[in-house]
Amino acid sequence: xxxxxxxxxxxxxxxxxxxxxxxxxxxxxxxxxxxxxxxxxxxxxxxxxxxxxxxxxxxxxxxxxxxxxxxxxxxxxxxxxxxxxxxxxxxxxxxxxxxxxxxxxxxxxxxxxxxxxxxxxxxxxxxxxxxxxxxxxxxxxxxxxxxxxxxxxxxxxxxxxxxxxxxxxxxxxxxxxxxxxxxxxxxxxxxxxxxxxxxxxxxxxxxxxxxxxxxxxxxxxxxxxxxxxxxxxxxxxxxxxxxxxxxxxxxxxxxxxx
Numbered sequence: 023x024x025x026x027x028x029x030x031x032x033x034x035x036x037x038x039x040x041x042x043x044x045x046x047x048x049x050x051x052x053x054x055x056x057x058x059x060x061x062x063x064x065x066x067x068x069x070x071x072x073x074x075x076x077x078x079x080x081x082x083x084x085x086x087x088x089x090x091x092x093x094x095x096x097x098x099x100x101x102x103x104x105x106x107x108x109x110x111x112x113x114x115x116x117x118x119x120x121x122x123x124x125x126x127x128x129x130x131x132x133x134x135x136x137x138x139x140x141x142x143x144x145x146x147x148x149x150x151x152x153x154x155x156x157x158x159x160x161x162x163x164x165x166x167x168x169x170x171x172x173x174x175x176x177x178x179x180x181x182x183x184x185x186x187x188x189x190x191x192x193x194x195x196x197x198x199x200x201x202x203x204x205x206x207x208x209x210x211x212x213x214x215x216x217x218x219x220x221x222x223x224x225x226x227x228x229x230x231x232x233x234x235x236x237x238x239x240x241x242x243x244x245x246x247x248x249x250x251x252x253x254x255x256x257x258x259x260x261x262x263x264x265x266x267x268x269x270x271x272x273x274x275x276x277x278x279x280x
Contacts, residue, residue, distance in 0.1 A: 087260045088133040089222035090120070092189045092202045093230065093246060094215045095238040098271035099191035099200045102247055103131050104262040119266060124150045125160040128192035129270045130170070133219050134207060135185040142186045146170055163192035167203035167211060175209035183207070187219050191270050198272045218250075225257050226250040240269065248280065 091102040107115035114136075121131045122143045130146065132139045150169070154160040161169070167190045177184045190203040204217040216230040217223075233246050247267065254262060268277050 087262075088120070088220045089254065089262055089265075090131045090133050090187075090189050090217075090219040091222070091226070091247060091250060092131070092191050092204075092214075092217045093234065093238070093243045094200050094202050095240060095243045096236075097198050097200060098193065098240065098243075098269050099129075099202050100240070100243040100247060100267070100269055101129060101131055101189065101191050102251075102265045102267045103133075105264045105266050106262060107136065109136060116264065121266070121268060122147045123275050124166055124190075124192075125154060126274050127160070127195050127270065127272070128163050128166050128190065129268060129275050130166075131189040131191070131219075133187050138184045138186050142173075142184045143188075146173065160195075162194065163190065163201040163203070166190060166192070167201075167205065167213075171205055171209055171211040174205060174207065178207075178209055189217055189219060193270055193272055195272060200270070221258065221260075222250070222254055222262075225253050229253055244278075244280065251280075 087108060088106070089102075089104045091100075093100045101121065103120040105116060105118050105120075106113055107118040120133060120139070121129055124130055124147055128150070130143060132143050146169075150161055150166055170188060170190060174184060174186070185207050187206045190205065191201070193200045202214055202217055203211055204214050204219075205211045206219075216227075216234050218226050218230070229250050230246060233249065238246070244267075251262075251265060265280065266277065267280055268275055
């Protein structure tokens with residue numbers, strides 16, 4: 023009979039000879055299988071993590087030299103957008119209209135990537151108009167803003183997200199109550215009394231907070247807008263020479279001159 027120490031010595035000798043035997047016979051060990059498994063998992067992880075194209079990630083910050091404004095008055099909403107269409111350091115066009123009339127009492131202003139803005143604005147405009155034709159009643163401003171926010175949120179989770187931020191302004195045709203909604207390209211939505219998009223918001227939000235009050239008249243809202251534009255011309259490095267100003271009230275959407 024073998025003792026305990028002899029059994030341990032035999033076991034150690036057999037284990038030490040095992041790798042040489044498997045190497046000579048062409049067999050692979052458990053460690054080799056484990057290393058191969060780790061390599062496969064690493065390759066799979068690299069391929070799974072890239073869910074968006076590398077040049078169009080939804081959270082990539084874009085330099086926005088455009089300006090949008092919205093000011094809620096007593097029974098109207100005053101909106102303004104710059105009329106410059108630019109790409110990088112090149113101005114492509116003057117006289118651009120960065121707004122779409124969704125229905126008689128609702129207006130949408132947009133800013134962002136040039137191709138995305140026009141495509142998204144026309145898509146929202148035609149869907150809102152189609153709803154009114156099918157059901158015989160137009161969507162309210164609140165419903166329009168929620169529909170737009172949902173479209174932005176769904177595109178954010180796709181492979182081709184829209185880089186578009188919007189302001190939706192309108193009035194209730196029955197009560198005449200004005201409403202203004204701020205939406206960004208990440209799908210956030212806030213109802214506000216005054217709002218701005220682009221770098222203009224860094225310069226003008228404090229001015230609007232200082233001078234805005236309830237029951238603003240059209241003349242007072244225009245005066246506040248002029249203060250914001252003057253602040254931009256004084257402090258902002260990029261010059262925005264021309265703005266398109268529109269008023270949304272119970273009578274519809276109309277353009278005014280500053």
